[in-house]
Amino acid sequence: MLKQANPEDFKSRWEYSKATSQWHFDKLRDEDREPPFTILGRFKEGAWRQEIEDMLKSAPTKPVSFVTRIAGRFPEKIPYTLRMDEHDLKSMGLSVDHVLFHNLALPEAPTCLQRMADFFRLRNRIVSIHVQYPGQTFPFHIDDLTSSKGNNPNHPLNLNPDLLMRFEIQLLDWEWGHVWAYGNTYWKQWRAGEIAFHRWRDVPHGTANCGHTPRCALQVTGLVTEFTRSLMRQRNAVFELGGISEGAAV
Ligand SMILES: [Fe+2]
Numbered sequence: 362m363l364k365q366a367n368p369e370d371f372k373s374r375w376e377y378s379k380a381t382s383q384w385h386f387d388k389l390r391d392e393d394r395e396p397p398f399t400i401l402g403r404f405k406e407g408a409w410r411q412e413i414e415d416m417l418k419s420a421p422t423k424p425v426s427f428v429t430r431i432a433g434r435f436p437e438k439i440p441y442t443l444r445m446d447e448h449d450l451k452s453m454g455l456s457v458d459h460v461l462f463h464n465l466a467l468p469e470a471p472t473c474l475q476r477m478a479d480f481f482r483l484r485n486r487i488v489s490i491h492v493q494y495p496g497q498t499f500p501f502h503i504d505d506l507t508s509s510k511g512n513n514p515n516h517p518l519n520l521n522p523d524l525l526m527r528f529e530i531q532l533l534d535w536e537w538g539h540v541w542a543y544g545n546t547y548w549k550q551w552r553a554g555e556i557a558f559h560r561w562r563d564v565p566h567g568t569a570n571c572g573h574t575p576r577c578a579l580q581v582t583g584l585v586t587e588f589t590r591s592l593m594r595q596r597n598a599v600f601e602l603g604g605i606s607e608g609a610a611v
Contacts, residue, residue, distance in 0.1 A: 402598030483583025538572025
């Protein structure tokens with residue numbers, strides 16, 4: 362039975378999310394061998410690589426904080442998580458406008474990066490490109506997917522979270538200092554194009570860049586289709602933007 366909680370009962374987003382998570386919260390458990398995230402495989406090297414490199418040189422990026430993160434998606438409403446996020450930032454000694462990463466807008470013109478986002482065939486998908494510059498941190502949290510839930514804390518997805526999925530695609534090769542923590546372990550040493558997902562309502566995670574170069578990832582979130590489900594059974598596959606090319610195991 363999935364755990365439910367009422368955000369009105371919590372000051373802290375972390376405590377609220379913990380109350381609905383099914384992760385074990387045992388700091389001593391070894392998760393290196395059985396990590397709480399899944400790597401599907403990676404997109405084959407392609408023109409998308411040049412696209413992102415060009416965008417990083419020339420396209421403006423916007424700083425993203427908890428205050429601005431989903432502003433614009435709900436111009437008439439304040440996200441119900443914001444009050445709790447601000448509480449947690451203050452308790453960490455961070456300012457409420459602490460910058461988590463920068464956002465890079467996906468171009469309107471058809472691009473390989475758009476085809477990459479389309480590849481998962483998610484419905485009602487939301488796409489972001491996150492650029493985390495050296496020094497920026499996104500503290501440990503559990504996803505709420507407030508935007509996908511239409512800012513509704515009682516959304517039916519709370520009863521069936523598997524209907525929604527978020528994929529993270531690294532767009533640049535991993536470098537020393539690019540930190541991506543999942544539970545008690547880390548995603549690391551990725552090649553550009555590598556794809557991962559996790560149980561969004563359960564697994565705590567956070568990112569930091571203590572390296573010398575930006576870390577850049579495409580994030581695609583949406584309602585899963587039959588195709589998405591079959592994709593999620595893949596491991597170590599190499600995907601071309603037209604389909605799966607090699608190494609796929611269902
Ligand atoms: Fe997250």
